[in-house]
Amino acid sequence: MKIVTQVKLIPDAAQASALSATLRTVNEAANWVSEVAFAGDVPREYELRKHTYAELMTRGLGAQAAQHAIKKVRDAYTTLHANLRAGNLGQKGSKRRIKAASKPITFRPDAAQPYDDRCLSWQYDTRTVSIWTTQGRLKGVRFACSAGALKTLQQYRKGETDLIERDGVFYLIATCEVPEAAPYEPGGFTGVDLGIVNIATTSTGYQAAGRHLNRYRKQQRALRAKLQKKRTKSARRRLKERSRREQRHVKNTNHIIAKTIVTEAERTGRGLSLEELKGIRTRVRLRKPQRVALHSWAFAQLGDFIVYKARRAGVPLVFVDPAYSSKECAQCGHVDRLNRVLQAKFACRSCGVVAHADRNASRVLARRGEDAWTAGRESHAPATP
Numbered sequence: 001m002k003i004v005t006q007v008k009l010i011p012d013a014a015q016a017s018a019l020s021a022t023l024r025t026v027n028e029a030a031n032w033v034s035e036v037a038f039a040g041d042v043p044r045e046y047e048l049r050k051h052t053y054a055e056l057m058t059r060g061l062g063a064q065a066a067q068h069a070i071k072k073v074r075d076a077y078t079t080l081h082a083n084l085r086a087g088n089l090g091q092k093g094s095k096r097r098i099k100a101a102s103k104p105i106t107f108r109p110d111a112a113q114p115y116d117d118r119c120l121s122w123q124y125d126t127r128t129v130s131i132w133t134t135q136g137r138l139k140g141v142r143f144a145c146s147a148g149a150l151k152t153l154q155q156y157r158k159g160e161t162d163l164i165e166r167d168g169v170f171y172l173i174a175t176c177e178v179p180e181a182a183p184y185e186p187g188g189f190t191g192v193d194l195g196i197v198n199i200a201t202t203s204t205g206y207q208a209a210g211r212h213l214n215r216y217r218k219q220q221r222a223l224r225a226k227l228q229k230k231r232t233k234s235a236r237r238r239l240k241e242r243s244r245r246e247q248r249h250v251k252n253t254n255h256i257i258a259k260t261i262v263t264e265a266e267r268t269g270r271g272l273s274l275e276e277l278k279g280i281r282t283r284v285r286l287r288k289p290q291r292v293a294l295h296s297w298a299f300a301q302l303g304d305f306i307v308y309k310a311r312r313a314g315v316p317l318v319f320v321d322p323a324y325s326s327k328e329c330a331q332c333g334h335v336d337r338l339n340r341v342l343q344a345k346f347a348c349r350s351c352g353v354v355a356h357a358d359r360n361a362s363r364v365l366a367r368r369g370e371d372a373w374t375a376g377r378e379s380h381a382p383a384t385p
Contacts (some may be wrong), residue, residue, distance in 0.1 A: 001180050001311055005152050007145040009170040015138050019170050022133040023163065026069050027107045029059050033073045038104035045074040060134045068114045076105045110165040120161055124154050129172065143172065152176050181314030186271035189373065191366030192261060192306065193358050194275060194299050197343060200257050201358035203366040206264060208257045213250065220246045251301065258305035262313055271316035273369020274303060320368040329353060330363035
């Protein structure tokens with residue numbers, strides 16, 4: 001299982017200047033390569049290398065840096081074409097699709113640059129790295145990270161590492177291949193119902209209320225709108241300072257929720273039953289005031305966190321169809337639209353059970369998870385005559 005580990009670089013003034021100049025040089029070169037790829041419609045990385053490699057070397061890039069710049073451009077166009085085929089940038093003829101396909105891809109001056117082991121080496125005992133720059137090899141650049149992150153880097157780091165700059169601070173994001181724990185035989189399943197009012201509700205009683213997070217997001221949206229209306233230099237500076245702050249807050253909240261859910265399942269020897277929510281934004285129709293809440297809700301991120309933490313801990317995991325789970329009674333299985341009396345209240349029209357709507361849905365998901373796990377273990381091969 002691949003995960004990423006982030007460390008913060010602590011360079012001195014000269015080292016910081018060299019790192020900043022390197023990122024700007026390689027991204028300027030990547031923009032030129034992108035123009036060549038767009039103008040010549042070069043479909044393959046090998047062909048693109050023949051047209052650009054020599055020029056990149058004259059621009060001060062090393063051999064490996066030039067290769068990575070070319071590959072970065074080719075990967076960006078591969079992603080763009082995949083999004084166009086999937087319709088993620090609108091239908092044919094739409095303004096968004098035309099805008100994306102009618103000009104070369106550009107890279108920010110501080111966009112990430114990949115490094116391999118020939119351009120970057122780690123000294124874990126001294127917590128320093130040796131890294132290639134356009135001004136020569138920098139040795140002894142200090143980095144900071146937690147003890148757990150350092151242990152993960154030492155044991156499982158494998159593949160490329162990205163150098164990025166955020167608001168003048170440099171980070172290395174390393175790819176680590178962590179082995180998955182062997183899943184145990186579950187003694188039942190815990191259903192996890194994801195929502196907007198309540199971020200996560202489990203069939204065992206845990207509930208992560210989303211009131212604070214939704215209120216925080218509403219405040220951030222109002223503040224952004226207020227600053228954007230000013231259109232002053234100080235307002236733009238404030239907007240830049242607050243960039244990614246909301247994302248970090250939401251990400252930290254999702255990490256805490258996912259860890260709580262997985263830890264409880266591991267402690268009780270149960271598996272996890274999650275909703276299959278891919279494509280929910282295209283399936284669900286909402287009124288205009290509700291669209292902001294849905295599209296800013298990081299349910300995919302929370303689901304991904306639960307999945308990778310469960311796999312690292314060996315917790316069995318199944319995905320089930322969430323259709324009608326909010327209208328089905330966990331007690332008798334009766335499905336009726338009128339069962340959902342209020343957003344938080346469920347009252348079965350058949351057996352009369354009254355429960356919290358999200359708690360009832362999580363119990364329905366738990367039962368579906370057990371059924372899916374049992375069906376997967378049963379043999380459907382014909383009997384031997």
